[in-house]
Amino acid sequence: MRLMSKELASHSFGANHKASIFCAVCGDTALGKHYGVNACNGCKGFFRRSIWKNRTYACRYMGNCGVAKEQRNACRACRLSTCLKVGMNPRAVQGDTMDTASTSSASPNMVSVESHPYTKSEEVECQTEITSTSSSVPTSPINRSDLPFASSASSICSVSSCSSLSTVYSNCFTTYPPPNTIVQKYDHFLATLTRIFERVDEYSPEPQPNTYNFNYAFYNPHLVCNRTRLTPTAERIATLQEVLQDFRRVFVLYTDVLSVLPEFHRLDESDRMVFAKSRFSSFYWWLTCCWTAKTGCPGVCYANGAYHPIEKSLQAFPDVNAARLADIALIFTSITNLKYLTSDNIELSDVLHVLQVDQLFSDAFEVHRPME
Amino acid sequence: MRLMSKELASHSFGANHKASIFCAVCGDTALGKHYGVNACNGCKGFFRRSIWKNRTYACRYMGNCGVAKEQRNACRACRLSTCLKVGMNPRAVQGDTMDTASTSSASPNMVSVESHPYTKSEEVECQTEITSTSSSVPTSPINRSDLPFASSASSICSVSSCSSLSTVYSNCFTTYPPPNTIVQKYDHFLATLTRIFERVDEYSPEPQPNTYNFNYAFYNPHLVCNRTRLTPTAERIATLQEVLQDFRRVFVLYTDVLSVLPEFHRLDESDRMVFAKSRFSSFYWWLTCCWTAKTGCPGVCYANGAYHPIEKSLQAFPDVNAARLADIALIFTSITNLKYLTSDNIELSDVLHVLQVDQLFSDAFEVHRPME
DNA sequence: CCGTGTCCACAGTTCATTTTT
């Protein structure tokens, strides 16, 4: 079974392997992944230089300049913002090789480009950078590998992309003069997310199962489910009860994640619900796929240590109607596993491309969600 | 073999690398290539500014002012003209960097430098420009990579330089008040050349081989050879027959190229033939070298998919006399390959420096040309 | 192989100085 999907992968994806790789930032041809996403040579270098020199740019327009190949050098602010939005990981930009190293004199790369002292005009100049402080040593990089994300550090960006909030922490940078470093913000966001994934309601009584509408449930997650520890270990066969419980747990997790996204708070009340509703199925799907791929279990992996096996004979609930949820998930899991064999994590584009199908998935959930 | 030449290249050319670089325009010391040719800082900036502001200058004299370092600022018209003649590529001058940027509103960098409305005197003043229209967005750059030229966009200039017509399209600019932009003319010329290289006589019968003198053959190319598609792919070993056929095909190509050169038409009848005769061997040699370098085949590459290998054991026609043509070509090909390993295309100066040797080559062709 | 960092040719940018208007 595993071999089959591997074969499929090498065949179906092998053909258009070279052709289908484009820079996630500018659309130029990419030679591979850089800092977590497919990127061209230019965006790779631009991102590394920006991180190294700790640049902060300012957009002269509305912060939504085009960054296609021909225009990518037009606005550095929007290019860097896009780099972050599509998931480029500043932590993946490795040590400057001369940091604490070298002799002792001011390291020659620390060209503390004296930030333009606004001699010209008051407002920000065309392509000048706003601030540029000499970067310090990467301080204790947070590298929680116990996060449910598939692979290494870069995958944290994917969670953002996945729920297609996409902007996630990168939105901190479109605001104008924040002199904080990108890496600091990244670390902060990563720590926040980690805290959310590790959050446990210790001594609360488990709420009674009940049916609420999405809106009410979203603002009262404590009525839906306790925050149990997330243990996607695939230790046992899932019962239908466990599948539904997992669904509720992920829903609560989802509310927690959204609550820390600055962009989400910028939406007004009604928009928030529209947004939250439209993205939840995608979030659930993505998370399940990540866990499944991580454990490599032959089925669908859930957060509570259970899994729903592919083999019909092993399934705990052959109930034809209720099993629909888990069966649909199997489809996506297999697809994802396929991708995992070629590239090593899921990207924004991968998620977006299945949005139509995802709708089907969402419908399936709507059927089962507010039920016993 | 390949390695050896690489070594040779880096050694022999590395030494005099710095010393031998002079500006192709004014002779000042050049720090490297700019817009396709070796150029000094001054000529680099002058060319960029001229293209950006879309300048058109007028010469107060005969259009042949000196442009040496000390006089280069005396006549802008002749300086720009020289820039184009030596092969500076206006397409290599990048857009403003912020041009098509932002959303759709008129980009604020389009500083429409109001063209001088002739307020002063009627005749052209010393160093005034004639016209200066605000440049528009680079519109659909023609980038035919299927041209036989070795590398990218800038190489188109080399073909001009090579056949040492040199002026090629740049001559359009010595005429006085053409309000067209340089880039437009460049694109037009490039498109014309591309058309010529792609031209194919579909349903004409292949003419009978015959012997004509140069003059007659030049004005009756249809008697020499059909325009077959140029396919320098080096797929098979060339027979002597194919080498001669290729020679005829390139001759026809040569007549096509000359026919679209304005400067060629300005010559009177006898001068045209003198000119055409003197440049043909150079043209043939350059083209063959380009194809050979492009395919990387170990021998001499021809337009019809055949090649003449270096290895004697592989050669199809060990005939000692007739093989002379191909063998001489081998010398040049090897030289060119050497150059291709260091710089990425052949320049005018490279071609001119071997003119003496080229004469020998030309003689070789004179022997073999009008023969069965 | 893949994804790091490194290198460097050649783009654009800046600005003191000169030239033109």
Added chain:
DNA sequence: CAAAAATGAACTGTGGACACG
């Protein structure tokens, strides 16, 4: 002579190619 434009030396930034693990 002052304002405006051009010049060009010195600089930063870009990105293709390559080496390394």
